[in-house]
Amino acid sequence: MSSALEVTGLGVRYRRTWVLRDCSLAVPAGRVAALVGPNGAGKTTLMHTAVGLVRPALGSVRVSGEAAFVAQDKPLYESLTVAEMLAFGRRMNRRWDGDAAAARLAGLSIPLRRKVGRLSGGQQAQVAVTLALASRPDLLVLDEPLANLDPLARHEVMRSIMAEVAERRLTVLLSSHVVSDLEETGDWLIVLNAGRLQVSGDIEELLDGHLVVTGPDEASTAGTQVVSASRTGGQVGMLVRGAPPLDPRWQARSPGLDELVMGYLRSPESAALPKLTGVGA
Numbered sequence: 001m002s003s004a005l006e007v008t009g010l011g012v013r014y015r016r017t018w019v020l021r022d023c024s025l026a027v028p029a030g031r032v033a034a035l036v037g038p039n040g041a042g043k044t045t046l047m048h049t050a051v052g053l054v055r056p057a058l059g060s061v062r063v064s065g066e067a068a069f070v071a072q073d074k075p076l077y078e079s080l081t082v083a084e085m086l087a088f089g090r091r092m093n094r095r096w097d098g099d100a101a102a103a104r105l106a107g108l109s110i111p112l113r114r115k116v117g118r119l120s121g122g123q124q125a126q127v128a129v130t131l132a133l134a135s136r137p138d139l140l141v142l143d144e145p146l147a148n149l150d151p152l153a154r155h156e157v158m159r160s161i162m163a164e165v166a167e168r169r170l171t172v173l174l175s176s177h178v179v180s181d182l183e184e185t186g187d188w189l190i191v192l193n194a195g196r197l198q199v200s201g202d203i204e205e206l207l208d209g210h211l212v213v214t215g216p217d218e219a220s221t222a223g224t225q226v227v228s229a230s231r232t233g234g235q236v237g238m239l240v241r242g243a244p245p246l247d248p249r250w251q252a253r254s255p256g257l258d259e260l261v262m263g264y265l266r267s268p269e270s271a272a273l274p275k276l277t278g279v280g281a
């Protein structure tokens, strides 16, 4: 299986502070990878490194093909019209599919003669995504494209990105704070916490490989691998990996994606990372 993005032993620092340490992951081509983590975890830094905006101090990042990036603060020129933005994109990019971009905007009923500053937040996000897609990238990197959008607009933007993924072999790396947005669309999960990678893997496999178990305080955890545990009253709730604990007093069920993410974020020393093959992995 070929990787669209391969990160090996990555370390990034700003002056003397390390903001990413020892990150290694590989996203297979054609996947929609959800990048989650608390504020300041290093998500934007990882994305900037992937598209060449930040140089790693250690390790390497390899993108197979061309990458396009939509920044958190969509850098759209408010006084330009949508048509002028398209013309600008054509001049700036070697590969450019203006017809597809125009058709996409028409499908979204976004008028080409409207100034960008006069569009709604959702429409501006759609224009930013359309411009990125028009450069025919192999990897589309989106830094919180849905921040500031209402739930309906969020759904629309995601739906239109998924249509592109279905149509051609595009890989997407997408960061968001809203795990429920990613549950609908993502099929690969990357969890970053305080500059360290905690999880990188296929979402279905991750959900299948974990359980939420609850039981009395005194029940034994023998036979399982505890990711994190929290106590309320006399009860303990745990996220565990693999088999449930042997003690029959535990009740087990499958986790939701948000429970899986929270379980790891609560316990920064836990990790679920595949063994990567290749140099430095």
Ligand SMILES: Nc1ncnc2c1ncn2[C@@H]1O[C@H](COP(=O)(O)OP(=O)(O)OP(=O)(O)O)[C@@H](O)[C@H]1O
Pocket: 014, 019, 037, 038, 039, 040, 041, 042, 043, 044, 045, 046
């Ligand atoms: N240009 C910079 N110079 C110095 N420190 C920086 C710079 N950019 C980011 N940082 C620091 O690096 C760390 C990671 O920041 P980054 O923006 O990558 O996190 P993030 O996960 O994207 O956060 P958020 O969810 O808040 O957007 C933070 O502690 C931040 O303060």
